[in-house]
Amino acid sequence: MPVAIQPPTLHIPTIDLSPSSGKSDAELAETLLEALNTVGFLHVLNPGPGLTQKDVRGIFDVGSELFKLPLEEKEAVGFDVETGAGYTSMMGQTTGAKAHRFRGDLKESFSIGPTTSSSLPSSLPDESLIPKVEAFRQSCFSCGLRLLDLFTLALKTPEDDPTYFRSKHTYHNNESLRLIHYPAFPRAAPDEENSQGKTTKWGELKIGEKDIRAGAHQDFGSATLLFQSPPDETGRATAVEGLEIFVAREDGPAEAPDDTGRKGWWVPAPAPTDVTAGGSILVNVGASMEIWSGGQFKATWHRVVCPSPPDLAPGEVLPGRKSVVFFMIPNHDVHLTPINSAGKPSVAEGCMTSGQFFKLRMARGYGKDEVTAGNDNASVQK
Ligand SMILES: O=C(O)CCC(=O)C(=O)O
Ligand SMILES: [Fe+2]
16 A cells, blocks of 8 residues: 655744743754754744733734724725835735735735834824834844844854844834734635635635635745734633645645745644743744845745635634734845855845845735746745
8 A cells, every 4th residue: 555645744943032941042043043944934932021922912902903993094004015014905915926826815914114213103093002013013123133143143154243133133224013914704615716806895705715815925034023823811822723834845745836846845834832921933034034144044935824624614704813923124225145154255246235125025026916926026025
């Protein structure tokens, strides 16, 4: 009898940033490198002040307040491609290759930044929530800097500069916080599927086989901090599954989303096993950091699928999902000059700046109909 092929099990290493973990920074950097050089994802426990489970519940509550506003109010602060800030409505973004899609992502989101503090209000419909959002953004940024110090320690950097990555990130220059809501919708019957397209009204949407909550993509910046719904006050899990990571392997049934013709598997990203009151995040590498690190850190492709419990009948409702994502992005004027394993930069001339890279990716990733199959630029998300 042929041996059934088993999908890979995903091992995502964990680091604990709590000072009481007893680990030196050198040890943390070693685990971080092991994770980010292979799977490209890392669990981080105790990410720091302002990011405890209580704080994370707080920012999810802010998201709930914003998402329940009437659509007209949300659309009044529509997403601005220039600044990367504002509201993106259902199917307003098609992440991933369009050839494999029949409509956009089934999600709505608020992006807050990259921006200056003075322009922040314009990207939120309820200004009273701004101080909370700003405090959370700042805590994410501080955690991002701490992680970038470990990135620096993990690699050889030019002139052994311990601030090599940190010094090229300035607050309010180019970071972004995104609150995401993947609404609950009833499941479509098989014959309903093709009649549904981009023009379907929100209230009539049903989730079909071809739907996806966020198409396959690489993140854009240097490091992404992902908060999945934390347990509620009683410790009950509230996160809804759906995040999947692409693992290239010859026996895989799926085509690699990067159009290299490789095969692989989409593997569900496991939730952290050791969630503490100090909080926990999933960290991954973006395309800018993959370039900048000369490929030593990997920007892994990932996506968010609609969970499909086999016993869910047409008409029954798939639960909604919420997430909060913070993108650490190099300053606009930073040249993404690759360094090699000896810490030597390649010639800077001709290297794109972070700002140029951002413009290129945003223009393609958000112009719904400009997203083309085989164009990896279209699939880099910020
Ligand atoms: O919602 C999630 O779990 C992941 C979202 C994501 O990958 C992104 O926004 O870049
Ligand atoms: Fe992502």
